[in-house]
Amino acid sequence: MTLLHSPRIVVALDYADAASALALARQLDPKACRLKVGKELFTCAGPAIVEQLQALGFSLFLDLKFHDIPNTVAQAVRAAAELGVWMVNVHASGGRRMMETTRERVEGLSHRPLLIAVTVLTSMQQDELAELGVQGTLEQHVLRLAALTRSSGFDGVVSSAQEVQPIKQACGAGFLTVTPGIRPASAAADDQARILTPAEAIAIGSDYLVVGRPITRAEDPLAALHAIRQEIGEVV
Numbered sequence: 001m002t003l004l005h006s007p008r009i010v011v012a013l014d015y016a017d018a019a020s021a022l023a024l025a026r027q028l029d030p031k032a033c034r035l036k037v038g039k040e041l042f043t044c045a046g047p048a049i050v051e052q053l054q055a056l057g058f059s060l061f062l063d064l065k066f067h068d069i070p071n072t073v074a075q076a077v078r079a080a081a082e083l084g085v086w087m088v089n090v091h092a093s094g095g096r097r098m099m100e101t102t103r104e105r106v107e108g109l110s111h112r113p114l115l116i117a118v119t120v121l122t123s124m125q126q127d128e129l130a131e132l133g134v135q136g137t138l139e140q141h142v143l144r145l146a147a148l149t150r151s152s153g154f155d156g157v158v159s160s161a162q163e164v165q166p167i168k169q170a171c172g173a174g175f176l177t178v179t180p181g182i183r184p185a186s187a188a189a190d191d192q193a194r195i196l197t198p199a200e201a202i203a204i205g206s207d208y209l210v211v212g213r214p215i216t217r218a219e220d221p222l223a224a225l226h227a228i229r230q231e232i233g234e235v236v
């Protein structure tokens, strides 16, 4: 079965050093997954790790969730684009001007990464959002931020797979959904709150599934990746 965005699994390399991240990456296959570099690894290993992982043939999601004034975020995203990453993200709560300035700043570059904005972190639940003073339901807030992201000219959002259906309804089928909080049925939730299994996430329309610990902490990471790919019908 060929899927439009294959490979759809994005493995989160949450490590404290380059050697561990590279050792795990070398066990995987760029045709079977993409990789994600987040705040821990980037802070420890810097832009060099991005270049090293790309040199292994992987397409890379730089998950630094920028959130700052428009010029600062736009320049940071431009620097990410110049590293050649496939996808980069900001926090949608940084607002329209931040996202529009960012989009304008990367337009016309020879390599323009997919621009994605985080709605509500998958670790969060309704009561935590209320504590921040957010009115209404968590889903309403996700949809508000997704609509803002779309009208600011971004390509998609990070959300839980639980919110993918209403996001696609409100923003269109082509608006990308990148979904962490993916847990095979037998896996621990860890600090994630809004989770779905890989099969549920794909059935509901999620475009990319971000999976970290269920793969990186498995005894055999390649086998864990393969099992998830089988579960979503990416390989038979």
Ligand SMILES: O=c1ccn([C@@H]2O[C@H](COP(=O)(O)O)[C@@H](O)[C@H]2O)c(=O)[nH]1
Pocket: 012, 014, 038, 118, 120, 121, 122, 123, 158, 159, 180, 181, 182, 190, 192, 210, 211, 212, 213, 214
């Ligand atoms: O809402 C969000 C945004 C980003 N993440 C990141 O995804 C991975 C998930 O790792 P697991 O080990 O599968 O929980 C991690 O790097 C987070 O920083 C997220 O979980 N939720």
